[in-house]
Amino acid sequence: MTQLESAKKNIITPLVRSIAGKESIPASTLSKTIKQGKAVILCNNKHRLKNPCAVGFGLRTKVNANIGTSTDASGLKEELKKLNACVKYGADAVMDLSVGSCLQKIREGILKHCPIPLGTVPVYEIAVNARKNKRHFLDFGIHDILKTLEEQAKQGVDFFTIHSGVTRKSLAQIKIQPRLMGVVSRGGAILSGWIKRNNKENPFYEYFDRILDIAYAYDVTLSLGDGLRPGSIFDATDKAQIAELRILGELAQRAQSRNVQVMIEGPGHVRLNEIEKNIKLEKKLCHGAPFYVLGPLVTDIAAGYDHISSGIGAAIAASAGADFICYVTPAEHLRLPSLEDVREGVIAAKIAAHAADLVKNYKPAIEWDMNMSRARKKRDWKKQIKYSIDPERAAIFRKSSLPKESRACTMCGKYCSIKIMDESLK
Amino acid sequence: MTQLESAKKNIITPLVRSIAGKESIPASTLSKTIKQGKAVILCNNKHRLKNPCAVGFGLRTKVNANIGTSTDASGLKEELKKLNACVKYGADAVMDLSVGSCLQKIREGILKHCPIPLGTVPVYEIAVNARKNKRHFLDFGIHDILKTLEEQAKQGVDFFTIHSGVTRKSLAQIKIQPRLMGVVSRGGAILSGWIKRNNKENPFYEYFDRILDIAYAYDVTLSLGDGLRPGSIFDATDKAQIAELRILGELAQRAQSRNVQVMIEGPGHVRLNEIEKNIKLEKKLCHGAPFYVLGPLVTDIAAGYDHISSGIGAAIAASAGADFICYVTPAEHLRLPSLEDVREGVIAAKIAAHAADLVKNYKPAIEWDMNMSRARKKRDWKKQIKYSIDPERAAIFRKSSLPKESRACTMCGKYCSIKIMDESLK
Secondary structure: OOHHHHHHOOOOOHHHHHHHHHHOOOHHHHHHHHHOOOEEEEOOOOOOOOOOEEEEOOOOOEEEEEEOOOOOOOOHHHHHHHHHHHHHOOOOEEEEOOOOOOHHHHHHHHHHHOOOOEEEOHHHHHHHHHHHOOOOOOOOOHHHHHHHHHHHHHHOOOEEEEOOOOOHHHHHHHHHOOOOOOOOOHHHHHHHHHHHHHOOOOHHHHOHHHHHHHHHHHOOEEEEOOOOOOOOHHHOOOHHHHHHHHHHHHHHHHHHHOOOOEEEEEOOEOOHHHHHHHHHHHHHHOOOOOEEEEOOEOOOOOOOOHHHHHHHHHHHHHHOOOOEEEOOOOOOOOOOOOHHHHHHHHHHHHHHHHHHHHHOOOHHHHHHHHHHHHHHHOOOHHHHHHOOOOHHHHHHHHHOOOOOOOOOOOOOHHHOHHHHHHHHHO | OOHHHHHHOOOOOHHHHHHHHHHOOOHHHHHHHHHOOOEEEEOOOOOOOOOOEEEEOOOOOEEEEEEOOOOOOOOHHHHHHHHHHHHHOOOOEEEEOOOOOOHHHHHHHHHHHOOOOEEEOHHHHHHHHHHHOOOOOOOOOHHHHHHHHHHHHHHOOOEEEEOOOOOHHHHHHHHHOOOOOOOOOHHHHHHHHHHHHHOOOOHHHHOHHHHHHHHHHHOOEEEEOOOOOOOOHHHOOOHHHHHHHHHHHHHHHHHHHOOOOEEEEEOOEOOHHHHHHHHHHHHHHOOOOOEEEEOOEOOOOOOOOHHHHHHHHHHHHHHOOOOEEEOOOOOOOOOOOOHHHHHHHHHHHHHHHHHHHHHOOOHHHHHHHHHHHHHHHOOOHHHHHHOOOOHHHHHHHHHOOOOOOOOOOOOOHHHOHHHHHHHHOO
16 A cells, blocks of 8 residues: 555554654644645665655645766766765655665665655666667657656656646747747656657656655655746746646646655755746645745856856745755756765755744744754854854854954954843943 | 035035946936935945945945954964955955954955955944953943044944844844844844843943944944844844834934945844845835845754845845845854855855846846847857856866867766757758
8 A cells, every 4th residue: 555545544554653653743734734745755675775755735845965977987886976065965765876886786875875765867768778778858758657667666766757737738838938048957858859749748747657656565655747947037926837837736636646645846946036936836736736946047157156156046946845856066057966965955955945844833843943043042062053054164264264353253252242142232 | 525425415426426337327316316315335435445335216226345363373373364265256346254362364365455445343343452452352441432433434444243133122122023043144143142240231322322333434334234033033023123223214314414334234143035025125114225234034943054044035135125145154063164164155146136036127137138148049159158147167177078069068968958959940
C-alpha cells in the first residue's frame, strides 16, 4: 500500500508517525493531510531511507538541491562531495539531474550515500540512452520510458519529475501568446522536441496510467513538472504556463484516485508582485496538491547571484503557501555548480524557507529565532554562533576579527548598542 | 535656496533637470514630487558632487552602503577601498559610520574620493569627541551637537541621520510593551542612554529647530533615524516603533515647512508578512516622505548571510513603496565588514532594488531584463555577461567552466533547452 492508500483507509503508518514526530504535529493531522492530497511523503517503499520527509500543508517548508553530472563534467566523486554539502547544510531532498555518462552507476553511488529522499527526471536517462544506442536523442517510445521508470524505481528513487503537461494543447498556447524565451525547462524542451519530431502526443501524457502503475508499485511520488515554466519574467503567468498547470491539476486528481502521491512543480522567473497569485492559482487548480517551486527568480539579470534572486522569490512563494523550494545556485545560467555554489545555494534556500516558516507560524522556526535573539541580547557569542544558520561560517567571521571588548563585535566595538543599553540600565 | 524651496517656488533647478534626465522622467515631474515632500535630492549645496541622486516616489530605488571605522579597526586606506567597491558595484550613496579615531580626517578623505552623496550619523562624532575630551561619552549638550553638525555640513556631508524620535514618550512605550532586544540602533542607544543619564529630553528633539537652521543653510537632507527600530522579528511593529514613527511624521512636516528636505528611516528585523504593512504605515504617518529602510531582515538567524535575509526584506519593502535601501553585508552581527563583505552587500541590495523597480514599472529596469533575456535566447554569451549585474563575476564563472558546445553552458551541455528548441524548430 502507498502512504496515500493507507491514509485513505485511516491507517497511520509507522512512517507517518515518525515524520509527524519530527514535524511536531499529531500523526493523525499528517495522515489527514496526506489523505486530502495536500501532503506527500517522499519515500520509495523499496528504499531504506534514513531521513525521509513529508512535503505539504502545515509542515516545515522543505528544500531540494539539484546535483548531477553534465555532458561536460561527469564524475561520481565530485557529485558525492556535493551530496555531502547538501546534507550538511540542511537540504531535505536532492535530485540527481545527471545527463553525463554512466547514469545508472552515478545514481547508484548517490543513492548509496544519500540519507535524504532522492528525485530524478527520468526523461534525461531516456534521451541519453537513445543517443547511447546510436539513435537521435528524441527517438524513444513508451516502451523505453516504462523500462527506465521501472529500473529507477527499483533502484530506490523516491520521486520522479514527469513532464506530462507539455502537450499539443499547452504548446499551442505559445503560438497564441508568443514568448520571449520559449521553453527553458530541459525536460520541457525534450518533450516539445519529441512531439514535433514524432508528430504524436507526449507519451508521458498519453500513457499516464501506465506511469501510475509503476509509481503505485514503489510508492514513488510523482512531481508533475512544469515544462512550460517561464524562463524570463516577461513570460510569467502566460497562457502556456496556465494551460499546463490546468492539465497538471487534472493529472494530479487522476494520480490520487489511483493512490499515487503527487506534487506540482512551479516557476521559474516571475516578477515579485506576481508570485503570490501564482501560488494561489496552483493551490486552486491543483486542489491543494503540494507546490514545489524552482525559485522563482525575481529578475533575469542576476547571473552569478541567482541564489539571491531566487531566495527573494522563494521566501515570498513559501510564505504564500509553496511547500517545497528547489534551490538555485550562484552558478545558474553560467556553469555546472561547484561545491561552493552548492553550499551557497542550499543556505540561501534554507533562509528563504525559514523566513516563510516564521510566517507560517511553524513553532520550531519561531523558537530558533527566539533563541538567537536571546543570545544576542545577552551578548553570548557561543550561543549566537550555535544558533546561526551556518555555525561554521559564523565562527570563522567572528574569529577573523576579534574585538577588544570581548562581548561586542568589531562592527560597533565600544559603541555596541546592546552594551550601551545594558550599562545605562545599571 | 534649498531644492525644496526652489520646488515650492516652481523653479526647476539645474540639479533637478540633470537628475530627472538620468531618471528618464520630466524635470517638472521630479520638481513636483520634491515640492510634495515625496522626493529629496541628496546634495549639500557646498559640496561639489559628481553623481548626486534623488530618492523618492516615481524614481529608481536607491541603495546606500555603510562604511566607516570602528574602535577596533581604524584606517582610512581600508575605508577608501570599501568606498571604491561601493561605487564600482553601484551604490547610489554611502554613509560614513566611523566611530574610531581621527573622525574628521577619515571623513575628509572619504569626501575627497566620493563621487556619490555621503551621509553621516553626527551623534557618533559627538559621543567620540566627548570621550576624547575626557568626559563620559554621554556628556554632551546642544552646543556640542550644533558645533558638530555645522562642521560636518561645512565639510560637505549631504545627509544626516538624526535620531530625534527617541524621546521620553517613545521610550516609555518599551515599558508598556517590553521588548526582546530593547534598543539596537547605535544612535538610538546613545540617545536613550543620554536621556537617562541627563534626565532631560533628547536634545535632537528639543532643539530640532536649531538643527533645521543648519540643514537649511547647507541643504543637508535630514534622514530621521529610527532609533527604536526592532532588533528582532519579535519586536517588529510594536508600540515603541510606531510611537517613534508618529513623532518622525510630525518632525518631517516641521522640516518641510522650513524648506528642509527630509526622509524617514525604517526597520530593521521584520517578519516577511509584516513588511508591506510597515511601508504603508510610514507613507501614511509621514505624508509620503521617502522611506529609507535598513533591510528589513526577515529572520534573526542568518548571521553570516544577512545580505540574503535583508535582500529578501528589501525587495519586498521596495516593491511596496520603500524608496531607499540600506545594504546589509554578510558581516552584520559578526564583525566590521571586509572589502568582500561590502561587495556582496552592495550586490544583494542592488538585486533587491532592481527586483522592486521591475514591480514599480521603472522602464530602464524593464529594458535591462529584456536585453538579458534576449541575449539568453540567442545564447549570446558576450551580451549575457554584459547584462549581468556583476559582469566581472559572470565572466569568471563562465571562464572557470567552459563547455564543449560553445553556445551552451556546462550546466546542461548538449541538453541545453534553448539549443534543443532552436534545433527542433529547424
